[in-house]
Amino acid sequence: MSFFSRKIRVRFAPSPTGFLHIGGLRTALYNYLFARKNKGDFILRIEDTDQTRSVPGGIEAIIEVLNKVGLKYDEEPYIQSKRLDIYKKYALELVKKGKAYYCFCSTERLEEVRQKQIGEGKLTMYDKKCRDLTEKQRNKETKKRTPYVIRLKVPEKGVTAVDDIIRGEVQFENKLIDDQVLLKSDGYPTYHLANVVDDYLMKITHVIRAEEWLPSTPKHILLYKAFGWKPPKFAHLPLLLNSDKSKLSKRQGDVAVEDYLKKGYLPEALLNFVALMGYNPSAEQEVYSLEELVRGFDLEKINKTGAVFNIEKLDWLNGVYIRKKSLDELVDLCLPYFKESGALIPTISPPIPREVGEQGELEGVDKNWLKKIVALEQERLKRLDEIIYLTEFFFKDKLNYDPQILIWKKMNREDVKNTLNKLLLFLEKIPEGDFIREKLERLIKDFIRDNKFAAGDMLWPMRAALSGRQASPGPFEIAEILGKEKVLQRIRDAINKLG
RNA sequence: GCCGCUAUCGUCUAAUGGAUAGGACGCCACGCUUUCAAUGUGGUAACACGGGUUCGAUUCCCGUUAGCGGUACCA
Numbered sequence: 001m002s003f004f005s006r007k008i009r010v011r012f013a014p015s016p017t018g019f020l021h022i023g024g025l026r027t028a029l030y031n032y033l034f035a036r037k038n039k040g041d042f043i044l045r046i047e048d049t050d051q052t053r054s055v056p057g058g059i060e061a062i063i064e065v066l067n068k069v070g071l072k073y074d075e076e077p078y079i080q081s082k083r084l085d086i087y088k089k090y091a092l093e094l095v096k097k098g099k100a101y102y103c104f105c106s107t108e109r110l111e112e113v114r115q116k117q118i119g120e121g122k123l124t125m126y127d128k129k130c131r132d133l134t135e136k137q138r139n140k141e142t143k144k145r146t147p148y149v150i151r152l153k154v155p156e157k158g159v160t161a162v163d164d165i166i167r168g169e170v171q172f173e174n175k176l177i178d179d180q181v182l183l184k185s186d187g188y189p190t191y192h193l194a195n196v197v198d199d200y201l202m203k204i205t206h207v208i209r210a211e212e213w214l215p216s217t218p219k220h221i222l223l224y225k226a227f228g229w230k231p232p233k234f235a236h237l238p239l240l241l242n243s244d245k246s247k248l249s250k251r252q253g254d255v256a257v258e259d260y261l262k263k264g265y266l267p268e269a270l271l272n273f274v275a276l277m278g279y280n281p282s283a284e285q286e287v288y289s290l291e292e293l294v295r296g297f298d299l300e301k302i303n304k305t306g307a308v309f310n311i312e313k314l315d316w317l318n319g320v321y322i323r324k325k326s327l328d329e330l331v332d333l334c335l336p337y338f339k340e341s342g343a344l345i346p347t348i349s350p351p352i353p354r355e356v357g358e359q360g361e362l363e364g365v366d367k368n369w370l371k372k373i374v375a376l377e378q379e380r381l382k383r384l385d386e387i388i389y390l391t392e393f394f395f396k397d398k399l400n401y402d403p404q405i406l407i408w409k410k411m412n413r414e415d416v417k418n419t420l421n422k423l424l425l426f427l428e429k430i431p432e433g434d435f436i437r438e439k440l441e442r443l444i445k446d447f448i449r450d451n452k453f454a455a456g457d458m459l460w461p462m463r464a465a466l467s468g469r470q471a472s473p474g475p476f477e478i479a480e481i482l483g484k485e486k487v488l489q490r491i492r493d494a495i496n497k498l499g
Numbered sequence: 500g501c502c503g504c505u506a507u508c509g510u511c512u513a514a515u516g517g518a519u520a521g522g523a524c525g526c527c528a529c530g531c532u533u534u535c536a537a538u539g540u541g542g543u544a545a546c547a548c549g550g551g552u553u554c555g556a557u558u559c560c561c562g563u564u565a566g567c568g569g570u571a572c573c574a
Binding site: 211 | 500501502503504505506509510511512513514521522523524525532533534535536537538566567568569570571572573574
């Protein structure tokens, strides 16, 4: 950093529409990465200048999600609706300078003008009726208390160039730029005014935002010029897309970060995933910690193309992060899902084998016991919420399943029944204390060998009987968790089912 | 309509004026295995099209096409 250069300052500036959009998360993340990489500041600014669209609790929702995913911002969040007088002051200043003007046109008239223009196949722009009002005309309207807005007096000639870090120079003809409203009739600023004034006041050095803002950037640059301020640098991020390539939206899947969190996507997976939609700091690596992302971050490397949100890859990545968790962490992460599902309510799963561990009981269920269950599914989990379905059969007394699944390959009903009967007799003789995975495995495998069974002929029906599932963890680990009594019970049930 | 942006496997991406265009997800096959998963190995699949520039273009330029974004007293 040279002696003269200012400290890097960026901001994330969402509107509180009720939830944080996944695209917003990516924008926030890139701002964060850029700030951290450059030892700068990352500011949160709430752009709630549309009274009709602000949702109660919207601000809190955004802050909560940012906290949950660990994107820490510097300073207290700035709330634009609390800064109304500032924007008004600056709007008036522009009027005084002759760079903006009062407009008394009603929305009805504006709509008429627009319709007429559409009918004639012309551009839909304000017709500048009030642009050159005399002071007399103006005073007349003011006296009548006609509602007004303040509009920017956009130059009618020339070109405004945006120098974008990601896209290079983009030019816009001034004559195609509308005389933008800066201050609305309700006294609130529009996005354009508030954004420019705040970025100036908050000493923002780099505006990193989504590509949808690129077309309004010349308006912003014109505003900086009108004020006599130096514009920040701009970087317009490629959009996040639905699979049909339209801008990522609800209707085609979840769009709220909160929804992903609820389903059991881990914050680190979400950040990792979203970071890679736009660029990759290296050629081979796919899994990045936040620190690694910071280290490798470079605005110039971001590509220009929109990125389709590919949930399958997110699922894979989330699985990677789940497998990296320690068992203790994972159990804690799964706990809310167990609780919500009611799986832990003892009435549903009464006598279960207990080892009362030092961690104690949890709503009637021993945590060590729960740990064993979670351990079995760790490598199968893609989302935390799947833990419920995956482990359901541990908590139930009666399993409901089609007896057909008990039948392995070319065996028939009778074969399976006989096999299970033999297994039952054998297991009955095994002492309860030997219902430990390794021990059971050795005993049963010996038994299989001694009786010249094919392993699958015995183990498949056993596993299916214990789980009631086509696919599940192996029979020995399930047996250990269920304990002798339940194991025998389930095998008897299976035999009965086979008729 | 007008303005703007963009174009590498189905998807996310890497790289390059000269390479068999690399990785990941997905999918397929095989190995491991009692199933599933995990894991290992291998495979599938891309430079939108047409002109230039150049000894040589996926890469640079122009155009076409397509996609997307914007076109509000919404952000």
